[in-house]
Amino acid sequence: MEFDLAGEHQKLAYKLLAGLVTPRPIAWVTTQDTEGRVNAAPFSFFNVLGTRPPIIGFAPGDKEPGIPKDTARNIRRTGEFVVNLVDEATAEAMNLTSAELDEGESEIPFAGLHLEPSVVVKPPRIAESPVALECREWSTMEIGSNRLVIGVVHRLWVRDGVLNPDTLLVDSSVFHPIGRMEVPASYCRTRDRFDMPRPE
C-alpha cells in the first residue's frame, strides 16, 4: 500500500505513522504555569536526540490551530520542564494524566501521584517515576499544528536499583519501561530482550 501523507492522505497520517513507528518511549512531562500550578501529560512523539549536549525532543500537537496544549504553553512561558519515564508500575497513572481536566486542576492528585522537588528547574518530578530528566527548553519549533520542543537535559535522576552501581548499565530485571504501540490504545512491555553486538 502507498500513501501520500503530505497530500491526499494527510488525514491518515496520525493513524498510520503512530501505528507503524513503534514502539515509542513516552515522555511524561511535568511543567508549571506562571502561578506555579503543576501540570503532567504524556507524549509519545518523543526521543533522546543527542548527547553533546544531552538533548531530547517531544511534540505536543496544538489543541486547535494556534492554541498550544498546556504543556507546550507552560514551557514557552517558563522555559523549564521535567521528562519522567513511564514503567509498568506507572502506566495506568500516566494514562490518567492524559485526561482533559478543567484549567488549573492538577493531574497529580487526580492520578494519585506524588511530587519530588527538582534541583535545577522549578517544575517538580513525579516521585513514582523510575527516571526523570530535568530540562531547559532550547527551542520550540512550530511546524503546522505540531510544536517540536527541544530541551537540554541538565539533571538525570535514576531510582536506586535501576543502574548497576559499578558499571552504570541498566539492570533489565529492575527497569521495565513500557512503549507506545498502535492506535488507539496499545502498549508494549519490554521484558523480551536480545543482544546483538555491532559488527567490528
Ligand SMILES: Cc1cc2nc3c(=O)[nH]c(=O)nc-3n(C[C@H](O)[C@H](O)[C@H](O)COP(=O)(O)O)c2cc1C
Ligand atoms: C501514551 C500517550 C501518548 C501521547 N502522546 C502525545 C503526543 O506525542 N503528542 C500530543 O500532542 N499528545 C499526546 N497525547 C495526548 C496528551 O497527553 C493529551 O492531549 C494531554 O491532555 C495534553 O495535556 P496538556 O494540555 O496538559 O499538555 C498522548 C497521550 C497518551 C496517553
